[in-house]
Amino acid sequence: DTAVSQTPKYLVTQMGNDKSIKCEQNLGHDTMYWYKQDSKKFLKIMFSYNNKELIINETVPNRFSPKSPDKAHLNLHINSLELGDSAVYFCASSQVWEAAGELFFGEGSRLTVL
Amino acid sequence: QQQVKQSPQSLIVQKGGISIINCAYENTAFDYFPWYQQFPGKGPALLIAIRPDVSEKKEGRFTISFNKSAKQFSLHIMDSQPGDSATYFCAAPLITGGGNKLTFGTGTQLKVEL
Numbered sequence: 001d002t003a004v005s006q007t008p009k010y011l012v013t014q015m016g017n018d019k020s021i022k023c024e025q026n027l028g029h030d031t032m033y034w035y036k037q038d039s040k041k042f043l044k045i046m047f048s049y050n051n052k053e054l055i056i057n058e059t060v061p062n063r064f065s066p067k068s069p070d071k072a073h074l075n076l077h078i079n080s081l082e083l084g085d086s087a088v089y090f091c092a093s094s095q096v097w098e099a100a101g102e103l104f105f106g107e108g109s110r111l112t113v114l
Numbered sequence: 115q116q117q118v119k120q121s122p123q124s125l126i127v128q129k130g131g132i133s134i135i136n137c138a139y140e141n142t143a144f145d146y147f148p149w150y151q152q153f154p155g156k157g158p159a160l161l162i163a164i165r166p167d168v169s170e171k172k173e174g175r176f177t178i179s180f181n182k183s184a185k186q187f188s189l190h191i192m193d194s195q196p197g198d199s200a201t202y203f204c205a206a207p208l209i210t211g212g213g214n215k216l217t218f219g220t221g222t223q224l225k226v227e228l
Contacts, residue, residue, distance in 0.1 A: 102160045
């Protein structure tokens with residue numbers, strides 16, 4: 001039974017389109033995150049939610065909008081996709097604040113913008 | 115912007131050899147230093163972490179060495195095996211303008227050859 005699951009695993013789309021990635025965790029954690037991993041494998045936090053409230057919002061274009069319908073789900077919607085958005089997006093969750101304890105990552109959603 | 119500097123970028127080790135990956139950081143919010151391991155097509159997973167009231171932590175073949183005065187820490191993999199081939203990330207809870215965040219190093223691709 002997957003702890004952090006995200007869908008879809010692969011997304012291929014055209015520039016200008018809108019797409020969403022969904023994430024669910026069954027670990028009972030209060031905090032969830034979105035990370036972006038670029039082609040050089042650099043991992044950077046985008047958003048952090050604690051119990052459905054936005055805690056961290058890095059300098060991410062406002063075309064990216066996270067939504068947390070409940071504390072087990074954190075979705076990412078991206079408007080007007082650009083070539084530079086191509087990356088692997090990871091959802092993660094943690095029992096405590098991410099800088100203090102273990103992060104549990106999903107398997108990633110590879111987004112390719114053509 | 116504060117960073118976690120990780121080296122080397124890539125590493126090739128013979129089976130049975132010792133793999134050493136180094137990280138250096140700036141100012142941390144507190145002392146918690148994890149290492150994450152990522153296999154191709156998977157999300158990162160916590161490998162080992164240290165809260166440095168000690169200078170070293172060992173779990174099986176994996177050891178973290180920590181030098182607080184130098185603000186450096188390293189991962190040693192003893193008796194490296196082909197199954198250890200993966201990308202390794204160090205991380206540190208850096209103090210940033212946007213709050214305290216777990217910041218990842220740039221990653222080290224380890225290949226263990228037979």
